[in-house]
Amino acid sequence: MLKSDVLEHLKSSKNLLAFSAGVDSSALLCLLLDANIKFDIAIVDYGLRVQSKDEVAYAKELADKYNIKCFIHKAEKIDTNFEASARKIRYDFFESLIQDNGYDNLLTAHHLGDRFEWMLMQFCKGAGCAELSGMKSVQNKKNYKLIRPLLHLDKSELLEYLKNNKIKYFEDKSNFDESYTRNSFRHGYTNPLISEHLDGIKKVLNI
Numbered sequence: 001m002l003k004s005d006v007l008e009h010l011k012s013s014k015n016l017l018a019f020s021a022g023v024d025s026s027a028l029l030c031l032l033l034d035a036n037i038k039f040d041i042a043i044v045d046y047g048l049r050v051q052s053k054d055e056v057a058y059a060k061e062l063a064d065k066y067n068i069k070c071f072i073h074k075a076e077k078i079d080t081n082f083e084a085s086a087r088k089i090r091y092d093f094f095e096s097l098i099q100d101n102g103y104d105n106l107l108t109a110h111h112l113g114d115r116f117e118w119m120l121m122q123f124c125k126g127a128g129c130a131e132l133s134g135m136k137s138v139q140n141k142k143n144y145k146l147i148r149p150l151l152h153l154d155k156s157e158l159l160e161y162l163k164n165n166k167i168k169y170f171e172d173k174s175n176f177d178e179s180y181t182r183n184s185f186r187h188g189y190t191n192p193l194i195s196e197h198l199d200g201i202k203k204v205l206n207i
Contacts, residue, residue, distance in 0.1 A: 024109035
């Protein structure tokens with residue numbers, strides 16, 4: 001399911017996977033294992049849900065099972081602008097690990113839906129062509145590459161892979177809370193469009 005050009009790049013690099021134990025990152029972790037890609041994982045516990053303890057425990061379980069390193073960050077309480085603050089906490093943590101441990105790549109589990117959603121949100125904000133191009137599978141950062149190996153796959157395809165291979169994952173109930181702007185946009189616009197026009201959307205995005 002992962003593209004050969006991405007796999008070739010990852011085989012010769014030191015990789016850190018941003019892991020959450022959800023659908024997307026659980027699928028990516030197992031796809032990387034299937035392809036014999038070496039990597040470590042990093043997970044952030046925001047402490048907002050009882051389930052988060054189980055997600056961290058699952059990350060540790062996988063790390064022990066597959067002999068990989070598991071880095072865990074317990075975030076301080078976020079009082080305002082949760083989405084933006086949580087994102088900063090995540091990437092500050094990941095980038096500190098990259099600097100301290102010499103990782104070449106940070107792997108995230110963004111998929112087709114995330115890419116399309118980003119494009120739609122930027123379009124609705126009146127963004128220009130550069131912003132609309134949005135997420136790329138490989139993006140150069142200051143001292144590492146941000147790689148998104150799942151951008152050609154829809155979430156339904158990831159769920160099918162998990163089901164067929166009987167792979168455990170967690171569903172974050174906060175993803176259904178439409179008080180978050182992104183969730184509201186996703187359930188109101190992104191998901192219905194992808195459900196009806198997946199093939200066309202893949203064609204437009206050259207996937």
